[in-house]
Amino acid sequence: MFDLHRLRLLRELKHRGTLAAVAAALSYAPSSISQQLSQLEAEVGVPLLEPVGRRVRLTEQAEILVAHTEAVLERLERAEADIAASLTELTGTLRIAAFQTAALTLVPTALGQLRDQHPHLRVHLTHMEPERALPALQARDFDLVLAEEYPGNPHPRSTDLDxxxxxxxxxxxxxxGPDTGGPLTDLRSLADHPWVMEPEGTPARHWAVALCRDAGFEPDIRYETTDLLLHLRLVEQKHAAAFLPGLVWAGQTPTVTLLNLPRGRRSRRITTAVRHGRSQHPAILACRNALQRVATAKPMP
Incomplete structure (x- = not known):
């Protein structure tokens, strides 16, 4: 029978990419990781790693082992969830990652509900964009991630996640200017206007640039940041135009003019993501329920 600890190290290598990253995540020496994987190769009887430059990659047989390891770990998470459900009091630690506007507007109220209903549940919150948080969720760094999907540019939904x-x-x-709520009739009229957008490579940037290109122009992007509150401040100070989501105001009166976007481009979808094996854990269910209550009650401009 293969050693589960070594199988988990092989799985970590698949998700984190390098021995150094695995060692840093698990607080091991890289030499110790390498030695454990060498022992696993001896157990299996076939090569599991092959060199690619200064790095290594998993062989076909290693990928097969990782797939089976994922199934075993999912089953163990289901066992953990069943044990937690059998208890009368919710305890332990729940690790959440959320992007900025969700972390500012949805999560704090949900945390208050969790604290009142489950005082012995310890919650850790990390501010992290979905592009990094979803892979970290699969690597088991988090238990629940709040993610976002922009119109026409959704994240590919992993079959490993619920x-x-x-x-x-x-x-x-x-x-x-003041809020008018009027319809947007000609986005092209802003072709020569400065813009603030999220950095290159983010889904929000891809969506925003595509929207401008569909209107027939390349946006003049002078400011780049993932901080949407800075986007708002630059608009307020008349430095730039921006595309902003309703969560930026968290129910407060908008301080700038808001114009509607073309039909089919008017909203981003906010989701919660967990691993399948953990989806029925009482802490996950409690957190999702709290977030749903907050989202239902949150007014949007």
């Missing part, structure tokens, strides 16, 4: 829709967050074109 994702539930939380709410649709309206998107607007934001310009300096």
């Amino acid at each position: 994702q539930e829709d939380l709410l649709d967050d309206p998107l607007h074109l934001a310009l300096p």
